[in-house]
Amino acid sequence: MASIEMKNIVKKYGDGYPAVNDVSMDIADGEFMILVGPSGCGKSTLLRMIVGLEDISSGDMVIGGSRVNDKAPRDRNLSMVFQNYALYPHLSVFENIAFPLRLAKAPEDEVTRKVEAAAQVLELNEHLQRKPANLSGGQRQRVAMGRAIVRDADAFLFDEPLSNLDAKLRGQMRTEIARLQRRLGITTVYVTHDQTEAMTLGDRVCVLRKGVIQQVASPRELYEQPVNLFVAGFIGSPPMNFLPATVKGSSLETPFGTIELDAARAEKVAGRDLVLVGIRPEYFEDASLVDDAKKHVGSTFTAKVDVTEWLGDSQFAYIPYDAPAEVETKLKELSAELDADQLRTQAIVSIDSTSRIREGREAEFWLDARKIHVFDPESGENLTRDPEAGAELTRIAAEDRAEQVAQARGDA
Known part of the structure; x- marks a missing residue:
């Protein structure tokens, strides 16, 4: 070795x-x-x-x-x-x-x-x-x-x-x-x-x-904790959603309404105009299935569902949105680099398999605002990345792996 x-x-x-x-x-x-x-x-x-x-x-x-x-x-x-x-x-x-x-x-x-x-x-x-x-x-x-x-x-x-x-x-x-x-x-x-x-x-x-x-x-x-737009778009299936947003104080105005930022994230995006908000599909939920105690840490919005996919143990809803021309151009460039299908101006939302949300109808969704990422649309940099939290995740993974290897050799 x-x-x-x-x-x-x-x-x-x-x-x-x-x-x-x-x-x-x-x-x-x-x-x-x-x-x-x-x-x-x-x-x-x-x-x-x-x-x-x-x-x-x-x-x-x-x-x-x-x-x-x-x-x-x-x-x-x-x-x-x-x-x-x-x-x-x-x-x-x-x-x-x-x-x-x-x-x-x-x-x-x-x-x-x-x-x-x-x-x-x-x-x-x-x-x-x-x-x-x-x-x-x-x-x-x-x-x-x-x-x-x-x-x-x-x-x-x-x-x-x-x-x-x-x-x-x-x-x-x-x-x-x-x-x-x-x-x-x-x-x-x-x-x-x-x-x-x-x-x-x-x-x-x-x-x-x-x-x-x-x-x-x-x-x-x-x-x-992806370092940039490319890593965020490549890692994850379905891929991360990228929504255009304008910065207004400590909040982001997105096609799905206002997202309130915590103090740390607000400081990192201060002084910027147009940004891209990165949201994993599982950061959304059917609002009707979210308890009231949880709702205060996120944002709730209403949107019309285009398509739903029921997979038995999970369900996906597709929600189209309008985006500025420069955002559409950036998404096309990114999808070409990722060697993937075009990243459409739509959000893929993961919802519980028991949800009764149906395509062609409006529905209310809840978004966990604590987990979003904000990217610079030009450089692709993740403005809200926490390097220390990311390093801790890798350190814990290394410790777990060392234990697994020791156990496997002991069982062999």
């Missing part, structure tokens, strides 16, 4: 465009780090520079205390699991897992011992003599992971390993990868464009945008 340090890493191609631009980050020994972002953000390029499949234009890559810029991939002792599994169709599961040991000319008893131990961990014992063509997608993924395990590598590198699986199997494999990584305690770098994978798997998540790090933090800090 080893730590990975990146110091001012840059990758430029022939046209001079920096696919990765001045990335500096420390990944601790045993940490599960996620690299996430939309297509073209540089996450896979960065992973390939760690393993040695891409040259580094400038900067230093340090693994286990040694600079590896000039080392070939085979000399870095890293195991990479690819999107397409890269299995040999003519070899059995046993021989696919054993392949790196065969290359290293390991003794036969060592090959057998390590392959059988990996198969036990991955529940592949009954499939060792089968060929990849006779396996399910999830089983093939586990074979690829087994090949990584037997190498006794310093780190695992995953390049969108679940993107070829269906939704149900992706959920199962996420759980297996998380359990395996905790048990082995091996440093892991995992690339994905799926923010659900990022939020459920990582100790910390690095959000990339056009080759530049936006924020590195625990999933909960990213969600509750």
